[in-house]
Amino acid sequence: MCHDPPCASRRSLLRSAAAGSMLLPGILSELLAEDAGGSNPVDPLAPHESHHAGKAKSVIFLFMSGGVSHVDTFDPKPRLSADHGKQVDLDHPETRGRPGYEKLFLKRPQWEFQRHGASGTEVSSLFPHVATCVDDITLIRSLHCDHSNHYNATLGMHTGSFNQARPSIGSWVSYGLGSPNRNFPSFVVIAPQTPYAGSQVWASDFLPGSHQGTLVVPGNEPMRNIQPRVPLSRQQRELAALAELNRVHLQQRDHDPALAARIRSFETAFGMQIAAPEAFDLSRETDDTLALYGLPRGGTQGFAWQCLVARRLVERGVRFVELIDTGSSGNWDSHGNMLDHVRLAKNVDQPIAGLLKDLKRRGLLDDTLVVWTTEFGRTPFNNTAEAPGREHHPWAFSSWLAGGGAKPGIVYGSTDDHGIRVAENPVHVHDFHATILHLLGLNHERLTYRHAGRDFRLTDVHGRVVPDALS
Numbered sequence: 001m002c003h004d005p006p007c008a009s010r011r012s013l014l015r016s017a018a019a020g021s022m023l024l025p026g027i028l029s030e031l032l033a034e035d036a037g038g039s040n041p042v043d044p045l046a047p048h049e050s051h052h053a054g055k056a057k058s059v060i061f062l063f064m065s066g067g068v069s070h071v072d073t074f075d076p077k078p079r080l081s082a083d084h085g086k087q088v089d090l091d092h093p094e095t096r097g098r099p100g101y102e103k104l105f106l107k108r109p110q111w112e113f114q115r116h117g118a119s120g121t122e123v124s125s126l127f128p129h130v131a132t133c134v135d136d137i138t139l140i141r142s143l144h145c146d147h148s149n150h151y152n153a154t155l156g157m158h159t160g161s162f163n164q165a166r167p168s169i170g171s172w173v174s175y176g177l178g179s180p181n182r183n184f185p186s187f188v189v190i191a192p193q194t195p196y197a198g199s200q201v202w203a204s205d206f207l208p209g210s211h212q213g214t215l216v217v218p219g220n221e222p223m224r225n226i227q228p229r230v231p232l233s234r235q236q237r238e239l240a241a242l243a244e245l246n247r248v249h250l251q252q253r254d255h256d257p258a259l260a261a262r263i264r265s266f267e268t269a270f271g272m273q274i275a276a277p278e279a280f281d282l283s284r285e286t287d288d289t290l291a292l293y294g295l296p297r298g299g300t301q302g303f304a305w306q307c308l309v310a311r312r313l314v315e316r317g318v319r320f321v322e323l324i325d326t327g328s329s330g331n332w333d334s335h336g337n338m339l340d341h342v343r344l345a346k347n348v349d350q351p352i353a354g355l356l357k358d359l360k361r362r363g364l365l366d367d368t369l370v371v372w373t374t375e376f377g378r379t380p381f382n383n384t385a386e387a388p389g390r391e392h393h394p395w396a397f398s399s400w401l402a403g404g405g406a407k408p409g410i411v412y413g414s415t416d417d418h419g420i421r422v423a424e425n426p427v428h429v430h431d432f433h434a435t436i437l438h439l440l441g442l443n444h445e446r447l448t449y450r451h452a453g454r455d456f457r458l459t460d461v462h463g464r465v466v467p468d469a470l471s
Contacts, residue, residue: 044210045186047178054441055405055471056369058314059173061322062352064344065154065195066331067397069378069390071419072341074398075141076113076122077380079417084108085385088418105385106418110338119409126345129353136356136365138406138469141398142413142422145376145429148392150196150333153375156429158201160458167211167449169433170320171204172458174211175449176442181317183271184279185214188313190306191324192218195331196375202322206451213322216309218301222280223272279312293354304351311358314368332374335389356402369404369439373432380419396422399432405439407471430463438465 071077083106090104111124114131121134130137147153147162156162158169167175170187179186189202202213216222282290285308290297295304306323313321325331325348334340352372359365377397378390396415402408413425434444437458444463448455 043178044208045174045179045182047180048176050177050441051443051446052441054439055367056403056439056441057367058318059170059320059369059371059404059436059440060310060314060355061170061320062348062370062372063157063195063322063324064332064348064372064374065324065326066150066333066374067153067376067378067392068332068374069334069338069341070141070393070396070398070415071378071380072109072111072338073124073126073345074139074400075396075415075419076124077109077415077417077419080106080380080419081108083418088381088420090381090420104381104383106380107382107385107387107390117409119411121409121411126341127349129349130356133353133356133402135409136360136402137408138401139398139411140400140413140427140432140466140469141396141411141415142425143373143397143399143427143429143432144422145394145397148376148394150375150392153392153394154196155200157373157375158197159205160430160433160460165200165203165205166456167205167207167458168200168202168213169436169458170202170213170322171207171211172447173320173437173440173442175204175207176437176447177319177440179317179319181275183275184313184316184318185272186319187211187213187322188216188318188320189213189322189324190216190218190222190309191322191326192301193326195324195326201324206456207449213320216280218305220300222300222309223276275316279316280309282308282312289358292358294350302351303348304354307351307355308358311355311362311364314364315362334378335391337388338378338390339388359403365403367404369406369436370402371399371436372402373399377419393420395420401436401439401469405471407469410468412466412468425466425468427466428462430459431466433458434463435466435469439470 071080086106088104088106109124111126113122113124115122116131117135119135121137121139123131123134145153145156145162147156152162159166160169170189174186187202195201199215202215204212214223282295287297289308293304293308295302295308299305303323303325310321310323325344330340330344332341332344356365356370359368359370374397376392376394379393380390382390396419413427414423415421416423437444437447444457444459444465448457
């Protein structure tokens with residue numbers, strides 16, 4: 001399946017598109033049916049057939065911004081502890097001749113690892129709650145990427161491009177599958193603060209704008225301006241007039257599908273006036289559910305709130321929900337002190353485990369793919385063995401999948417004895433993306449969009465599905 005892009009939009013149509021931002025669903029559907037000759041109305045968010053039968057219907061993408069240390073969390077290295085203080089020679093093109101890489105010394109992990117579950121997967125004491133879920137997790141210890149800067153690595157993990165703006169993975173999923181619920185965006189991002197790479201993390205770039213992520217900021221008003229500002233009767237009169245103006249505008253533009261698609265996307269804004277406040281209202285959640293996530297009743301912030309809202313959104317048909325950990329606890333960029341990982345892990349550990357357990361008990365984990373990742377790992381070495389922090393490390397790091405057809409209770413890939421480089425079964429970010437798309441029923445080589453004279457895709461000209469990660 002390769003979707004044909006709509007005709008290029010024209011700036012002269014934006015005023016009418018804005019006028020259509022509050023069209024009543026019934027009027028708008030009639031408009032679009034007329035635009036398409038009475039059948040198959042143009043709708044960029046209509047559900048699409050997948051390339052093959054995917055087990056996942058939706059994704060919850062958990063992004064730990066800043067770079068989580070793999071050797072302190074999900075990749076145990078006894079030799080790194082035993083060789084603490086020994087000098088290490090990194091004869092590698094990326095480090096050769098660079099200041100600060102002349103003398104490097106191995107630095108031991110600061111937390112103990114234990115085996116958990118029937119699978120015996122080892123997890124450090126930083127994640128005691130997630131450790132109870134290892135039998136549902138596909139742990140990949142051999143991820144690697146192409147850049148050591150936060151901006152570039154974050155861009156790469158989200159868009160597949162480490163240097164240029166490209167559509168986000170959430171936008172690609174929305175473009176490939178559409179949305180089963182027209183009262184919500186197909187792609188929602190919940191983040192208290194903007195991460196590295198900024199809004200490009202959820203941008204649709206050259207894909208139609210309706211596939212761009214909608215930002216939700218935890219708090220008393222997660223989505224701004226969602227409440228109607230005028231009485232319903234007045235709103236209906238205004239909408240009827242706007243609908244007629246748009247009808248004429250469409251006819252005069254030779255049934256431009258770009259205009260029709262843009263107007264259609266605004267139907268979501270109207271539907272959300274009712275649907276969104278209900279989705280973000282946690283007052284009907286039981287005390288047991290709130291306790292599972294570690295969320296106090298009435299709480300409107302924190303990663304626990306993000307995780308519980310994510311469950312409620314996928315229940316309501318949102319295709320891709322990303323949760324970005326950029327809260328008051330800071331991010332995972334622990335140059336100065338690895339003990340920062342204690343506070344950071346505590347903030348997300350119980351909510352993530354609660355999300356997995358809640359999805360599982362509701363029967364949602366079978367078709368919801370949960371992805372946990374970061375932009376890169378942290379160095380198993382530093383310029384002194386007693387340095388309190390660790391630096392950026394793109395050569396090897398850990399991420400995991402759960403549910404949605406991922407093979408549970410396994411560890412895939414490994415790093416060398418010190419966690420410096422991938423030793424077996426390397427998984428590049430492009431492979432990671434290809435596997436996620438495959439679980440959704442999308443072939444990463446066929447999910448393309450023609451732009452600037454060439455066909456683009458999330459994995460560019462790279463990527464392979466990791467078959468051992470599939471159930």
